Amino acid sequence: MKLKTMTMEWTGDELILIDQRKIPLQEEYMHCKTYEEVAYAIKEMIVRGAPAIGASAAFGYVLGARQMFDKDFDKFIENMKKVREVLANTRPTAVNLFWALDRMEKALIGFGKPQGLLEFLEEEALNIAKEDIEVNKAIGRYGAELLKDGDTVLTHCNAGALATVDYGTALGVIRAAVEQGKKIKVFADETRPYLQGARLTAWELMKDGIDVTLISDNMSGWSMKLGKINAVIVGADRVAANGDVANKIGTYMVAVLAKRHGIPFYVAAPTSTIDLNTKTGKDIPIEERKHTEVTHCGGKQIAPDNVKVFNPAFDVTDAELVTAIITEKGVVYPPYEKNLKKLFEE
Numbered sequence: 001m002k003l004k005t006m007t008m009e010w011t012g013d014e015l016i017l018i019d020q021r022k023i024p025l026q027e028e029y030m031h032c033k034t035y036e037e038v039a040y041a042i043k044e045m046i047v048r049g050a051p052a053i054g055a056s057a058a059f060g061y062v063l064g065a066r067q068m069f070d071k072d073f074d075k076f077i078e079n080m081k082k083v084r085e086v087l088a089n090t091r092p093t094a095v096n097l098f099w100a101l102d103r104m105e106k107a108l109i110g111f112g113k114p115q116g117l118l119e120f121l122e123e124e125a126l127n128i129a130k131e132d133i134e135v136n137k138a139i140g141r142y143g144a145e146l147l148k149d150g151d152t153v154l155t156h157c158n159a160g161a162l163a164t165v166d167y168g169t170a171l172g173v174i175r176a177a178v179e180q181g182k183k184i185k186v187f188a189d190e191t192r193p194y195l196q197g198a199r200l201t202a203w204e205l206m207k208d209g210i211d212v213t214l215i216s217d218n219m220s221g222w223s224m225k226l227g228k229i230n231a232v233i234v235g236a237d238r239v240a241a242n243g244d245v246a247n248k249i250g251t252y253m254v255a256v257l258a259k260r261h262g263i264p265f266y267v268a269a270p271t272s273t274i275d276l277n278t279k280t281g282k283d284i285p286i287e288e289r290k291h292t293e294v295t296h297c298g299g300k301q302i303a304p305d306n307v308k309v310f311n312p313a314f315d316v317t318d319a320e321l322v323t324a325i326i327t328e329k330g331v332v333y334p335p336y337e338k339n340l341k342k343l344f345e346e
């Protein structure tokens with residue numbers, strides 16, 4: 001049972017991840033043979049992006065099950081708690097990580113016996129990965145309806161094939177519109193400090209022959225004022241029950257600017273990113289990352305030694321700034337509290 005995309009490959013024995021820290025200058029791969037290695041890859045952002053993190057964790061869970069297998073089912077369940085904990089303690093904001101681990105744990109417990117369980121868990125991880133691709137294509141189909149021929153879309157961070165198993169969420173919408181024959185241009189902001197926009201989005205779109213222009217983060221407002229942007233589409237790491245959206249740091253700033261210029265601000269996200277157990281954005285844990293991400297750029301120090309640093313990896317965009325949330329089940333408009341709930345009831 002195998003799967004191979006640009007972002008990840010499951011060979012049946014190992015998870016191979018393209019090292020996203022090295023793109024676009026090098027294409028290197030990490031071969032993960034243990035759950036600890038998968039946890040390391042997530043923490044160090046060798047793999048990143050909410051759905052890609054979730055699918056990787058599911059394969060990590062399979063590797064962990066093989067490492068920790070015990071014929072005594074109760075003992076095995078106990079061993080797997082450790083595996084879950086290590087994988088869960090990697091990145092706190094993207095809810096897809098916990099969603100995927102919950103789904104794997106449910107599969108494990110529901111199976112009820114050790115015979116055949118390892119194969120069943122592998123199948124479940126593959127289902128998670130394959131479904132992600134289908135889900136992104138559905139998001140793309142719904143989202144493409146919101147774009148007109150000739151539109152220029154601003155995107156932030158990388159919510160593309162690299163952030164998912166394949167195709168992407170925000171970039172999936174752009175891909176689908178282009179596949180429909182619409183001429184769509186993309187402005188990608190660089191997304192300091194980790195530069196997902198400059199390094200990953202620009203690389204990925206150029207590979208696909210999609211027209212992309214790179215701007216630095218502080219150019220988005222001016223680009224809007226000049227009338228160069230028709231819509232903003234971003235991904236999400238967690239959408240709270242009230243429609244508040246956690247996404248890459250800087251998303252909030254772009255949303256405020258879009259509002260100021262009357263430009264629609266869309267969030268493209270699978271239902272696995274919507275967390276009805278998190279009431280509002282205030283309840284979303286925001287990861288803080290190491291200071292060197294801010295004091296250094298491309299490995300070079302750009303700030304004085306010992307300067308104080310604040311480095312939140314995500315921010316929360318208030319629901320009132322979000323024009324619509326594009327999911328695989330359709331486009332959701334405000335009031336989000338009611339309409340997101342409805343999405344899960346259908």
Ligand SMILES: CSC[C@@H](O)[C@@H](O)C(=O)COP(=O)(O)O
Pocket residue numbers: 048049050051094156157158159160163164168169170196234235236237247248249313
């Ligand atoms: C489809 S990916 C959506 C989000 O995960 C993406 O926009 C993002 O914020 C990624 O953050 P990262 O820190 O690179 O994992």
